[in-house]
Amino acid sequence: xxxxxxxxxxxxxxxxxxxxxxxxxxxxxxxxxxxxxxxxxxxxxxxxxxxxxxxxxxxxxxxxxxxxxxxxxxxxxxxxxxxxxxxxxxxxxxxxxxxxxxxxxxxxxxxxxxxxxxxxxxxxxxxxxxxxxxxxxxxxxxxxxxxxxxxxxxxxxxxxxxxxxxxxxxxxxxxxxxxxxxxxxxxxxxxxxxxxxxxxxxxxxxxxxxxxxxxxxxxxxxxxxxxxxxxxxxxxxxxxxxxxxxxxxxxxxxxxxxxxxxxxxxxxxxxxxxxxxxxxxxxxxxxxxxxxxxxxxxxxxxxxxxxxxxxxxxxxxxxxxxxxxxxxxxxxxxxxxxxxxxxxxxxxxxxxxx
Amino acid sequence: xxxxxxxxxxxxxxxxxxxxxxxxxxxxxxxxxxxxxxxxxxxxxxxxxxxxxxxxxxxxxxxxxxxxxxxxxxxxxxxxxxxxxxxxxxxxxxxxxxxxxxxxxxxxxxxxxxxxxxxxxxxxxxxxxxxxxxxxxxxxxxxxxxxxxxxxxxxxxxxxxxxxxxxxxxxxxxxxxxxxxxxxxxxxxxxxxxxxxxxxxxxxxxxxxxxxxxxxxxxxxxxxxxxxxxxxxxxxxxxxxxxxxxxxxxxxxxxxxxxxxxxxxxxxxxxxxxxxxxxxxxxxxxxxxxxxxxxxxxxxxxxxxxxxxxxxxxxxxxxxxxxxxxxxxxxxxxxxxxxxxxxxxxxxxxxxxxxxxxxxxxxxxxxxxxxxxxxxxxxxxxxxxxxxxxxxxxxxxxxxxxxxxxxxxxxxxxxxxxxxxxxxxxxxxxxxxxxxxxxxxxxxxxxxxxxxxxxxxxxxxxxxxxxxxxxxxxxxxxxxxxxxxxxxxxxxxxxxxxxxxxxxxxxxxxxxx
Numbered sequence: 001x002x003x004x005x006x007x008x009x010x011x012x013x014x015x016x017x018x019x020x021x022x023x024x025x026x027x028x029x030x031x032x033x034x035x036x037x038x039x040x041x042x043x044x045x046x047x048x049x050x051x052x053x054x055x056x057x058x059x060x061x062x063x064x065x066x067x068x069x070x071x072x073x074x075x076x077x078x079x080x081x082x083x084x085x086x087x088x089x090x091x092x093x094x095x096x097x098x099x100x101x102x103x104x105x106x107x108x109x110x111x112x113x114x115x116x117x118x119x120x121x122x123x124x125x126x127x128x129x130x131x132x133x134x135x136x137x138x139x140x141x142x143x144x145x146x147x148x149x150x151x152x153x154x155x156x157x158x159x160x161x162x163x164x165x166x167x168x169x170x171x172x173x174x175x176x177x178x179x180x181x182x183x184x185x186x187x188x189x190x191x192x193x194x195x196x197x198x199x200x201x202x203x204x205x206x207x208x209x210x211x212x213x214x215x216x217x218x219x220x221x222x223x224x225x226x227x228x229x230x231x232x233x234x235x236x237x238x239x240x241x242x243x244x245x246x247x248x249x250x251x252x253x254x255x256x257x258x259x260x261x262x263x264x265x266x267x268x269x270x271x272x273x274x275x276x277x278x279x280x281x282x283x284x285x286x287x288x289x290x291x292x293x294x295x296x297x298x299x300x301x302x303x304x305x306x307x308x309x310x311x312x313x314x315x316x317x318x319x320x321x322x323x324x325x326x327x328x329x330x331x332x333x334x335x336x337x338x339x340x341x342x343x344x345x346x347x348x349x350x351x352x353x354x
Numbered sequence: 355x356x357x358x359x360x361x362x363x364x365x366x367x368x369x370x371x372x373x374x375x376x377x378x379x380x381x382x383x384x385x386x387x388x389x390x391x392x393x394x395x396x397x398x399x400x401x402x403x404x405x406x407x408x409x410x411x412x413x414x415x416x417x418x419x420x421x422x423x424x425x426x427x428x429x430x431x432x433x434x435x436x437x438x439x440x441x442x443x444x445x446x447x448x449x450x451x452x453x454x455x456x457x458x459x460x461x462x463x464x465x466x467x468x469x470x471x472x473x474x475x476x477x478x479x480x481x482x483x484x485x486x487x488x489x490x491x492x493x494x495x496x497x498x499x500x501x502x503x504x505x506x507x508x509x510x511x512x513x514x515x516x517x518x519x520x521x522x523x524x525x526x527x528x529x530x531x532x533x534x535x536x537x538x539x540x541x542x543x544x545x546x547x548x549x550x551x552x553x554x555x556x557x558x559x560x561x562x563x564x565x566x567x568x569x570x571x572x573x574x575x576x577x578x579x580x581x582x583x584x585x586x587x588x589x590x591x592x593x594x595x596x597x598x599x600x601x602x603x604x605x606x607x608x609x610x611x612x613x614x615x616x617x618x619x620x621x622x623x624x625x626x627x628x629x630x631x632x633x634x635x636x637x638x639x640x641x642x643x644x645x646x647x648x649x650x651x652x653x654x655x656x657x658x659x660x661x662x663x664x665x666x667x668x669x670x671x672x673x674x675x676x677x678x679x680x681x682x683x684x685x686x687x688x689x690x691x692x693x694x695x696x697x698x699x700x701x702x703x704x705x706x707x708x709x710x711x712x713x714x715x716x717x718x719x720x721x722x723x724x725x726x727x728x729x730x731x732x733x734x735x736x737x738x739x740x741x742x743x744x745x746x747x748x749x750x751x752x753x754x755x756x757x758x759x760x761x762x763x764x765x766x767x768x769x770x771x772x773x774x775x776x777x778x779x780x781x782x783x784x785x786x787x788x789x790x791x792x793x794x795x796x797x798x799x800x801x802x803x804x805x806x807x808x809x810x811x812x813x814x815x816x817x818x819x820x821x822x823x824x825x826x827x828x829x830x831x832x833x834x835x836x837x838x839x840x841x842x843x844x845x846x847x848x849x850x851x852x853x854x855x856x857x858x859x860x861x862x863x864x865x866x867x
Contacts, residue, residue, distance in 0.1 A: 219717045219725045222709070229704045235661060236691070236699040237713040238682025 015292050017346065018339045022290070023304065025342075026332030033327060034320060044320040051314025052307040058314075060192025063201055064267055066306030068093070070204040071259035072284025073291060073298040074211050075126075079252040080293045081215055083228025086249065088133060088148025089256040090281025091155030092126035094274075096257025098159045099125035101264040101271040102167065104177030114180040119203070119261050126257015127250040129155060134249030138242035144249065152277065160273045173272035183266035198266030204302075207255060208295040214251070215295075224248050256281060283309075286333045305329065356419070358383045358547050359404070359435070359516055364413035366399055373399040374410070377573035379549075379566045381516065386538060386548045388558040388579070390591055391568035392788040394758045397551045400568070401518050404549075405437050406430040436509025440520040442501050446494040450487055451476055454508045479510050483540050499530035506537065510546075517541065518549045523557060524786060527646070528849075535561050553591070553788045555584040567591055592790045600796045603804070605824035607636035611808035612658070612777050617667030619653040626665065627653040629832035635777065640799060640809040642823030642840075644816060646852050650832040651812050652694065655781050658810075659691050660684040672776055685714050690775030692766055694782045694812070700766045701754045708736030708750035711769050735772075743768035744794065760791035767795060771802055778802055781812045796822050816845050830854045 031041035052062045072089045079086035086092075100122035107114060133147035167174045183198040215221040227234045227244040235241050259280055264271055287305055291297030312325035335342065359381040366374040373396045381387050391397045402408045404415065406424035415422055417433050424430050430437075444453050451473045462468045476489040485503045493501060502522060509517055519538075523531045538548055538561055550562060558565050558579060565582070567574040567590040574590050588596040612635040619628035627650040635641045645651055656662035658669055660681035669677045671687050679687070693699035701710050712721045712732050720731040736750040743764045747757050754762060763783065770778065780799060784792040799822060803809055813819050819826055820840045828836040828851040836851045 217727055219722045219727060222716050222727060226702050226705065226713075230698070230702045232695075232698045233700065233702050233713070236659070236681060236693060238680065238685050 014343060014346065015294075015297075018342050019290050019292065019297070019301070021342050021346075022335035022339060023332055025335045026328055029331045029335075030324065030328035034324065037324075039320045039324075040318070043318040044315055044324070047314045047318035047320065048308070048311035048325070051311035053311075054314075055193065056191065057193040057195045058310070060188070060195025060197035062306055062310040063192075064195065064197045065310045066302050067198075067200040067204050067266070068259035068262050068280050069283055069287055069302035069305050070201075070299055071207060071262065072256050072280050073287030073302050074204075074207055074295060075252045075255035075259070075281075076284045076288035077291060077293040077295070077298050078211055078215070078255060079248060080288060081228065082224040082244070082248040084134075084137075084245070084248055084252070085145050086130065086133075086148055086252045086256075087145050087285070088129060088151045088253070088281070089259075089284045090277050090279070091148070091152035092129040092253045092256035093260040093263070093278055093280045094152075094155040094159050095129050096122035096126040096260030097264040097278075098162060098260070098271050099257070100181075100261035101174060101177055101269075102162075104181035104265055104269075105167065105174060107181075108178070109180060111180040114178065115183070115265070118177070118181040118265055119183075119258065122257045122261025122264065123254040124257065126260065127254035129257070130249035130251075130253020131246060134246035137249070138245040152281070156274060156277065159271070163271055163273050167271075174270045176269045177265060181265055182269060183262065184269070196267050198262070200262035200266040203258065203262065205299070207258060208299055211255070212295040220247070256284070259284075286329070289333070304332075356383055357381060357416070358418060359549075360414075360416040360419075361400070361404060362414045362416070364400060364403055364410045364415075366396075366403055366408055366410050372571050374403065375571045375573075376413075377568060377571075378576075379573075380576070381547050381549060382564075383547055384542050384545055385563040386542055386550055386561055388562040388565040389549055389551045389568065390553060390555075390558060390565050390587060392553060392591060392790060393760055393786075395568045395591075396571040397568055398520065401437070401520065401549070401551060404430070405435060405518065431512055431514075434513055434515035435518065436512060436514030436516070437518040438502065438505045438509060438520065438522060440522070440524060442505055444493045444501060444504060446492075448493060449489070450491050450493065450496075450504050450507070451489045453493060453504060454489075454511050458512060476507060476511060479507060483510065483537060483544065485537060497530075498525050499527070499533065502526070502530075502534070503537065506541075514546070516547045516549070518551070520551045521553075522550070523552070523554060531557075555587050555789070558587065559584055569593055588789050591788070596789050596793055600793075600800060600821050602800045605639045605803065607639040607824070608806065609637055610634050611637050611672055612810065613668075613670040614658070615668040615670075617654070617657065617669065618665040619650070619657045619662060620665050621653055627832055628657065628664070630667070631829075631833055633827060633834055635808045635810050637776070637808050638803060638806045639824045640803050640811055640822055642811045642813065642819040642826045643829050643834075644813070644819045644826050644848050644852055645829035647814050649829050649852075651781075651829055654829075655691075655694070655779055655812060658684070658779065659689060682714075685773075688776035690770035690773055690778040692763075692770050692778070692780040692783050694785075696759070696762055696766055701762060703755035704753055706751045707740070707745070707747050707754045707757060707765055708733045710754050710765060711736040711739050713769065715773070739765070739768040739772060743798075760787045763787060763791065763795065767798055771798065775807065777808045777810065779810045779812070782814065783811070784813075784815070784818060792818075816848055819848070820845070828852055 034041040034044050051058060053059055072093060075089045076086055100118045103118040103121040107117065129151055133144045133151060136142040136147050137144045163174055164170055183200050185199050188197045189195065215225065223239050223244050224247065227239060227241050231241050283305055287298055287301045291301035308325055308329055312322045315322055315325060357380045361377065361379045364374050364377045377400055379389065389397050399408065403410050404424065406426045406429050415424060422433060445456065451469060454476055455472045459467045460472050473489040480487045485507055487500060487503050487507055522534060526534060542548060552558060562579045564576055565579055565587065566576040569591060614631060614633045617628055617631045618626055621627045631654060643651060653662060657664040660679050663678050668675065671689065674687050676684050676687050697703060702713065709732065712735065715721055720728055722728055733750050740747060740750060745765045745768065746761050783795050799809055811822060823840055826838045826840055826843065827834045828848060830852060831854060
């Protein structure tokens, strides 16, 4: 019994150490692969660094890339914390993007109404996309993983069809949103040498605080986690198990929908026909895992992912193919997913050190 | 007489705790040797050392007088040590024979498995010890008692001379227990030796030759069972005097608190398991429901507490009709419920024990205000209950999972009683607990009775029913078939009634109310 307690008290330390070691191992493995394929790993990593932090512009672009990753990471972390696996963040991003832009185009209103309305539309659309798998899980016990995967495809094709035949006349992308619905900021653009950085980062950070607050401070979070841990005890205690499963998926979906809204209202200003997934939702899974499903951890993990993805654009200048960055990210995820091995090694190391 | 197994001065440490501190056990050939201790005393650790799952930090193990080092269970098997685990290690879709030979298959000339030969051998062993196991039956088709006998067969098939039984009776019905005791006797008659891990004193007195007592990781000593009695064993185990007979004043029943009328409840397969049940429980009395598991007790409790819908009938709590209300509304109407399965229903094991203390009240003031939790109030309340109910936990932030069964149960009881419910339902409140915890829980139930609460106790342990109840209602086939005062009945009569015997006096249920 005492053993269990010891391990849990060490959890905090491990929670920090394990991701750091995972990242380092991933970078080292990446360096080895670069060396084997005949590239200079130092030049490669310098290029990566420059790609992300070279000047105000690249930093602005990096922040822009981090923004939706924080939100999708939070979406998946939120579901995880309540015992659900939301693989549907991808589809929720797509519908959130579409809905936000639609409102951004179709409505004529002053900014103080228009922008919040467009953002809300994104969140609602994502929430709806989470509601359906939540409802199916709660009422007839269909596993959310299967439903959310299918919902991703539905989102993509429905969105493409709406862009082609409702929002445009057979065009591949919509017109630009009204300036009253834009998250763009001249001030931030001027500061970052006309990067596409926008106010969305503030929303992402706010949502991180919101998630912490809901999960850790409210009776809603108490119920959601309780249902995730033990449905039977939750029912015994008088909680509505179905309601909580649905609510969790709706909140998770709304967070992912916001990520889509950030892209639609901030970065791109429109929505286009897409031939494949944005990957924001899938990267969110890795972000949530790397961030240990903790809001602060998710922010840090999203920063790491954003930096790696943005910096990758510069690596070809050092002769390193961008695909390698994907390999490094994959390796980092691999090491996080196999954190058990790192944990075991750390414990072993500690024991011998005694 | 020679010793087949000697564990001398064994010490086993885990980070932060000494699980076994200088324990000595010597097993004679052909004896049944009990290993007695409270939950968490270190019995299982000691046996895992013997079985090669743990390595001791100090001490010596001798088998037939020779010092050995048991590095893993295979070594233990080779030395003739077999373990019958509490949780069976069986592959359900496989047959008995397939399970027994698993990992040790007799090979034919072409490398094929010779099932026929194995089946014959297993049949022989089964007959020899009176195990009555059908080697070709599927595990998923046989009873729990039979599965346990398969585990015994497995050790015998592998040539075990020494069998370790880890709390074997915890999962068995009374009939199965007496069968198991017969089997153990025939095993030692054939020259096997047995170590029985248990905290049930009755079993030790009935079947064991000697008994080694462990308390808080330390070896207290070994006694001859014929020279001792349950009281002495209990005080050796707990370290103080234990009262078996719960002291209580005669009950003073007042108004009816729980009134059940013609209740019908179905299980998940839509079969009626409660069939027209009538029952009254009054303020200031403990009504014990005696019955064999599966006669509708679980469904009855679930119907009262709102966890299951009843098909027809009426359940009334004081003046309020609570039939088919949601659990929260039933709770609010004045119900406390100590659930039968504390891990499944009683606790959210991954929550801190403190957070578990407000499982039904978290949404009320002062634990939260406009949906915002007030952790200070929550943990204050938790601390208060932890102290009052003697829940032993490193802190209120420790996950409930890390507490021992007895302490988890004390926490649940504290939480349920603290709401001052009019009706308290206690389902199997002492299952799997040691005598110290049982004594505490019984005392608390009687205290609540004396405060004027109505208490409905459901238990499969007749001792507990007879000891604690003021009135016993016997449940059979979904109905209350008889009502008795504990001082006017005995185990034999109750046993017959529980089995559905319809003797003249047993058939009369008119005096239930």
